[in-house]
Amino acid sequence: MKLDRQKDKDILPESATTLSKVIIAASASVLSADPIIGAGAAAFLTETFFGIRGRLKLKRSENFIIEFSKYIKTIKPDFDIETVDSEDFGDFFEQVLIKVSQTRSESKLKGIKRLTANQILKPVSYNMIHKYLELVSNLNDNHLVIIRHWYFEELRYKALLKQFDQERKHLKEKFDAGIDKVNSEETYSDYQTRLLNYDLIDKEGFRDSIKNKRKWLLESFETDEFDFWAHDLRKLGVFEHDTRSNSYRGERSFEYLYFSPFGKRAVDFIFN
Numbered sequence: 001m002k003l004d005r006q007k008d009k010d011i012l013p014e015s016a017t018t019l020s021k022v023i024i025a026a027s028a029s030v031l032s033a034d035p036i037i038g039a040g041a042a043a044f045l046t047e048t049f050f051g052i053r054g055r056l057k058l059k060r061s062e063n064f065i066i067e068f069s070k071y072i073k074t075i076k077p078d079f080d081i082e083t084v085d086s087e088d089f090g091d092f093f094e095q096v097l098i099k100v101s102q103t104r105s106e107s108k109l110k111g112i113k114r115l116t117a118n119q120i121l122k123p124v125s126y127n128m129i130h131k132y133l134e135l136v137s138n139l140n141d142n143h144l145v146i147i148r149h150w151y152f153e154e155l156r157y158k159a160l161l162k163q164f165d166q167e168r169k170h171l172k173e174k175f176d177a178g179i180d181k182v183n184s185e186e187t188y189s190d191y192q193t194r195l196l197n198y199d200l201i202d203k204e205g206f207r208d209s210i211k212n213k214r215k216w217l218l219e220s221f222e223t224d225e226f227d228f229w230a231h232d233l234r235k236l237g238v239f240e241h242d243t244r245s246n247s248y249r250g251e252r253s254f255e256y257l258y259f260s261p262f263g264k265r266a267v268d269f270i271f272n
Helices: 002-031 035-075 087-101 106-121 126-138 141-176 188-195 206-219 225-235 250-256 261-271
Strands: 239-241 257-259
Touching: 035 087, 035 106, 087 106, 087 126, 106 126, 106 141, 106 261, 126 261, 141 188, 141 206, 141 225, 141 257, 141 261, 206 250, 225 239, 225 250, 250 257, 257 261
Parallel strands: none
Antiparallel strands: 239 257
């Protein structure tokens, strides 16, 4: 968030200056081989460092509360704070602020903001919401790029393929019933070729655009980096892979990787 970044920038110069002086002092004390001076400098460094980090984390949490309040009001103008005045939500929100204080990722903060709002508007069990919060806290921008592609592109493509399959089944039923056949000798292959119009179903030409989208996604990562982060999403429980293949690297990922039931529910809840 812009407000978050600006406030952090306001204190970072002071933080950097103070820390550099302390580190130099600590280094000089260590070089002096005086254990008392060295220990004192290290203690001062620790207190100063964590004091600065504490201020940064507090500002992040404060900014999140302000931005979240604005966000929930845009979704539900008549939102009443008393609707979340419960011990369970309080414990959950405490964990939210801890996670917020530990991240500067704008994408991750947006995800946490939506997650928290959804728990107010269409809550799930608190056991599950803590799992969702842990998940979004473990995601980074590389994960999110891949998740967005699968959610908005691959799911749409699978839905399109399902439409094709349904139309083929419908045509087979008509063929078996002798409807619209040229003559009794016409084969189903010829019948389908003549009557199945993929372009009529795929009016926007998504079959062609998905190829470009996949190519762009792979090329947006360094060599082998896409495979690393895709595999990491499997370890996080977001993805599963089709066991018909023991390889799901590179281009094969689009055929064999898919959202796990947990991953799909989590992405729906957090990002939809």
